Every structure is written in C-alpha cells, then in structure tokens.
Amino acid sequence: MAELTVEERVTDLEYLMADLLRETARTSVELREFKDEMREFKDEMREFKDETRRERIRMNRQWGELANKMGTLVEDLILPSLPAILQKAVDCRAETIEAVMPRPVRRHATERSRQREFDGVVVCGDYLLVAESKSSLTAEKIREFTDSLPEVRDFFPEFADRKTIGVIASLHVPENLIPFAEKQGILIIGFGRENMELLNQPGFQPKAF
Template sequence: MKSTAEKASELERAMMELVYQSRLTEMKIKQLAEEMIDFKDEMRASKKEMDKKWGELAKKMGTLIEDIFIPSLDLTIEKYFNVTPYDVMPRRKVRKNGKSKTMEIDILALADNQAFVVEVKASPNRLEYVYDFIEKLQTIPDFIPEIKNYKVIPIYAALDMEESTINLLTKNNIYAMILRGDILEIVNFKDLS
C-alpha cells in the first residue's frame, strides 16, 4: 500500500502532466488559429488575383472576337451591300465634351454614303447588350458628326447567337452577323432587305 506522500506525489505529477498537456494543446490551438488567419488572408489575395485574371480574360475575349471579324468584314459588306469600305476602323473611341462622355464602337466601316456600325459581342444573347446597342445607335451622330449625312447600317456580330436574339435584332432593323465555319454571314439579311 502506498503512503499518502507517494499518492500526493503521483497526484502532483499527474497534475503537472495535465497542466503541461493543457498548455501544449493551448499552444497548438493558437498556432492553428494563426495558420487559419494566414490561410484566410492567402485565400482573399488569391480571390482578388483570380478576379483580376477573369477581368483580363473577359477583356481579351472581347478583343479576340473583334479580331476575328475585322479581317473579313469588308468582304462581307461587299457581298451583302454591294459596296467596298474605303475605311475600316476597329475599336473607335470618341470623346465628347472633353472627357466627360465617351463612346466606343467596336468596328466602324465607311463606304460611299454608308456607315456600318458593328457591335461585336462574346455573349450576344444578353438582352441588355442589344438594348445598349440600340441606345448607342441613337447617339452616334452626336459623337461622330462627320457621318451625319451617312446612312447608318447597324450590325450586331457574334460567333453565334440564339434565334430569339436574331428576332429582336430584326424587329429593331439591326443586322445579325455570325461566323459559320470561316465565313461571316448576315443571317437576317433577307428579312431586312
């Protein structure tokens, strides 16, 4: 049988071991909490970087789409409208009243007395894009007065678009141009001619 002193000593050792384990656990929890804070900060930075990359990709996608349409646009205009553009201006940006108002036109092509205003979209089936283009068409003469005497011919272009978008464009007298294979086609030309 153990004496009271031995029992007290064992109890004291057990208590010290418990205190040690408790402090060790506390330190590990603190370390884990710090790692979690660092991880959250890294994730925020990573998300911010990813958002930036997505923005750059979306912008690049828009210019990529324009780059697909520009080389064949004059041939397409010639095929459908029997005129050859003498000036094709990609990414035309016009400022009005200094810098307070700006307008961007993806492609502006001039031929005889016609101004072909081409809006190119990577995601053409968003209705607000169509309505934004309709609104833009109404203000073009204010931004580009040199084409006031030109007949403005609006063309909404994309790699492909839904029938409902084409119908909306046709209803608003806007040509719908898509890429079929490696040929640009105005799919509602007969409906608007």
C-alpha cells in the same frame, strides 16, 4: 498454194472470233477493275476533303474562341468580314470603303467630357457601319446597342451626312435572337461554317439611324 476449203476458213474464223472474245472479255475485266479502283480513289479523296474541311472548321472555331477570350475578336474575325457583309446587306462594294477603324475612341462633338469606344467602324459609300461584338448575346444587349445608335454621328461629326447602320456580332447566336435583331433593324453576324457570316434573312434591309 492450195486454196483453203470453206470448212477450213470457217474454222480459222471461229478461232479468230474466239481470240477476239477472250481479248474483249479480258479488256472488260481490266476496265471494270480500273473503274473500281477509280471509284475507291474518288471515295478516298472525298473522305480526305471532308476531313480537311471539318478540321478547318474546327480550327477556325477554336481560333474564334481564343480570339474572343483574348479580346481580339473584332480585329481577327469581325472587321475582316465586314466588307463582304456590307456588300451583301446594302450593296456597298469594297472599292468604295473609305475607312476601317478598329476600336476607335471618340469624344462627343459638343459634350467634350463624354467619350466612347466603339468595337469597329467602317465608312462605305452612304453608310457609317458601327459594329459591336458580344461574347454572349441576349435580347437586352441587342436593345442597348440599338438605343445607342442614334447618337453615333455625334461622335463622328465628319460623317454626319452618312446613314448609320448597326451590326452586332457574336460567335454563338441563338436562333431566336435573329428575328428580334431584325425587328430592331440591326444586322447580325455569327460564326458560320468557316468564318463570320450574315445571319439575317435574305432581302433584310437594316434600319438607318
């Protein structure tokens, strides 16, 4: 077999290089198209997730407003959120919760003619948490709730050794009322992005009554 001349070898090599360049160019185009398709897919998924989150927030808020109208705001939204609120506010973990009482009606320990209904009460560790819900919140309502807290243990004599702390809740909390509630030593929760959230400043310590 005759050996290829140098010129023929160079020509063959040039053909091979040309084929390689064409293949590389085609692969680059395909990769670029694939990246574009993946980018479009990610954008569509991000938009879908954002829309889903917005819809969930809208539905939760509508549910909260409906529960508020039906008088079940405490049972549906506030009480389920209290374990997490307690852990965040006073480091009282869910496993140490002794009792969760929705709308308990209690008589005064010594003045038996006096009766009081509470929106919600949670006993956790050293604390007796008293929750009050308001369809609309004002400074006066916060003050009235604060004034009622010192005698709570008279309605729960079995928990007289616990520290009573108060949390007031509303679907809509004006921002200017948050520092006011904190001055009263009260925890305050409102509707966040998806559920009831603690609105106090980080590190806030509620007053024990």
